[in-house]
């Protein structure tokens with residue numbers, strides 16, 4: 133990068149920072165996107181012709197069509213399992229199974245985020261997987277169940293809160309339960325339209341049979357201790373307050389995925 137261009141970027145970054153400090157209220161959002169920490173989304177109001185020219189030149193220097201970066205341009209790459217745009221090339225690699233990274237002191241690892249062909253998608257707050265740390269046993273159950281689910285040709289399962297990075301209290305969950313210890317995870321029931329968003333068991337969009345299939349797929353890993361969910365017409369689930377819109381799986385802490393699963 134030349135000195136001149138580098139200086140230009142610093143000035144633009146300062147301009148943008150000032151604008152971000154004093155944003156105008158905007159409510160034209162109509163698109164969801166996959167983004168990665170470190171990527172930057174620049175609101176349309178900030179896009180001066182100079183900035184567009186600079187960013188376009190930089191994109192071309194990397195051999196990328198700048199149109200790919202404009203939301204709604206029709207040139208965004210589309211995430212294969214949510215159908216939402218993303219702003220960098222998705223990997224073409226087939227990935228077998230799931231990677232379990234070295235555990236932290238507390239023994240918790242992060243669930244992979246936006247993992248292609250894994251059979252699951254990530255949701256939940258805090259975003260970007262900050263609430264998706266769990267015991268390796270949890271990752272192995274999700275990995276094994278996701279693989280079965282994916283091979284069955286199903287739309288990905290939604291996996292939500294597990295625990296915070298170092299465990300401990302994770303409001304609004306119980307202070308001493310699975311979400312404080314990384315030993316359980318939340319999952320969305322399935323919608324009839326298969327969209328990767330939430331649904332309540334009282335909604336006409338709730339697909340009971342598909343949700344039973346989803347729960348059975350997770351239980352088939354043999355790593356599940358208990359299932360809490362308020363559609364008790366599904367065998368093997370127990371009612372628990374506030375579990376109309378998600379399923380809670382309590383996982384056997386010592387579970388390991390059998391070879392080949």
Ligand SMILES: [Zn+2]
Nearest residue numbers: 311317318380
């Ligand atoms: Zn839960």
